[in-house]
Amino acid sequence: MQQAIYSVYVILPILLLWGAKFTGFKKFNDEFLSIKQTKAFQGFLAVCIMLHHIAQKTCASWIYPPSRIVHGLDIFVDMGFLLVSVFLFFNGYGVYKSFHAKDNYLKGYFKKRILPVVLALYTTTFIFFIARLLVGEKMNGEQIRLYLTSIQLCNPNTWYVIVLPFFYLFFYISFRFIKKDGLAVAATCALVIAYMLYGTTVDHNDYWIRGEWWYNCVILFPVGIVFAKFEKKIIPHVQKFYWFYLILFLAAYYPIRIGVNNVANMFGYYGEGWIPQNIVVMNRRITLAAQSVLCTWFVMCWLLLGMKVKIGNAFIKFMGTITLEFYLIHGLYVELFGWQFDGGVPSPHHIKYVIVYVLVVFALGVPSAILLQNIHHVILGKKKLRDIFKVPTMKKEAQIETKKKDKSA
Structure with missing residues (x-):
């Protein structure tokens, strides 16, 4: 029964490629960076996460x-x-494209970009807090304050939604006060890099910037912005030499990953490397630079494949509509059905077989994500309370897409 978990390596390609279309050897997928495609891809990545x-x-x-x-x-x-680096690339790409496509985009920016992410952080924090109480975790007043403010992560998977609003804020500050586009891009990049460098000065702890995963892939946010700025030059060049770039990036990915792992083993982040650790911050920055290259290479591999393969079946399109909520809430079931809940309290029920564990987490995570998204929409004024239990379906999503096409025809 335990061997059944290996079936995911067959199921995942099917989930991604079912209904996909190859454009042909001489044509390209012009929609590979469209909202429709990127959302579908993020839906698939949410399952991988x-x-x-x-x-x-x-x-x-x-x-x-x-x-x-x-x-x-x-x-x-x-x-x-590596998986989150793709999300960060699309975050950076999307915010830059929106800024240039929509008039007065920065007006209402906090409500559109930052508030939904912050809201998602604290709603799931509260849910995890209740769960921690129910499974028997003991807390004093100080611990309650740390959990409810998310200064100490009550939901262990929320680092991404903590740092993302800061990156959106960096973008806002740069493009609000710097009128020259190139300088604003440079300022945003500098602020994110400053955050990364600061991260390398922080030791492992129980609070924010707990470890290298808080900053070792975030370079992809400014990379997405830079790509968006120069895409009219980048994409035609890549298409001209497409097969060269595709073979190069795919063939070199694994050797680069092995090389980066060796760098991490040599230098490390927290004294685990065998290089002398009296220059620990420098060692962290060397490891960070190597992993930043790996993250960028990983994202570019997927973009190159996306230029030739148009994805978008009903399943991944649907998952793309609940990505943020699924990312945040599925971890509750990961904790409830593992050996122990985050923090050391035994989980109420351990699922022995991993394939069953996966199926249960997914089966409970999806409806929870839908409900959570509806709650967010009510709070943000996007939906009325009476509509909160109207569940979007994959069939309904397909019908909506058909209506959109009919209107645009």
Whole structure:
């Protein structure tokens, strides 16, 4: 039964490529950076991130005792920062394109870009707080304050939605007060890099910037902005030499990943490397630079494939509509059905078979994400309270897309 978990390596390509269309050898997918395509791709990545979190509970090398380790999802254990790097690229790309496509885009910017992310952070924080109480975690007044403010993560997967509003704020400050586009782009890049460099000065802790995953992939936010600014030059050039770039990036990805892993083993982030650790911040920055290259390379591989393959079946389109909420809420079930809840309290029910664990987390995560999104929409004024239990379906999403096409025809 435990061997059934390997079926995910067959299921995942099917989920991504079902209904996909190859454009042909001489044509390109002009929609590979459209909202429709990027949302569908993010929907697929959300499932991969779920597998990453489950892998860390089932087959990570740090699980103790080792007898608890069940192999199968090993490839996903250290994939988290690479998967999130794709989201950050699209965040940066999307905010820059929106700024130039919409009049007075910065008016109401906080409500449109920042508030939804902050709201998602604190609603899931509250849900996790209640769950922690129910599973029996003991808290004093100080711990309650730290959890409810998210200064200490009540939901262990929220680092991304904590740092993203700051990056959006960096963009706002740069483009609000700097009128020259190139300088505004440079300022945003500088602010994100400053955050990364600051991160390398912080030791492991229980609060914000807990570890390298808080900053080792965030370079993709400014990379997305730079790509958006120069895409009219970048894309024609890449298309002209497409097959060269595709073969180069795909062939070099694995050697680069091995090389970056070796750099991390040599220098490390927190004294784990074998290089002398008396220059620990410098060692962290060397490791960070290497992993930033790897993240960029990983994203470019996917973009190159997207230029030739048009994806978008009903499933990943649907998942693309609930990506943020699913990203934040599925971890509740990862914790409830693992060996122990984050923080050390035993989980109320351990699911022995990993494939069943995956299916249960997904089956509960999707409706929870839908409900959570509806609650967010009511709070933000996008939906009325009486409509909160109207569940979007994959069929309904397809009908909406058809109506949009009919109107544009």
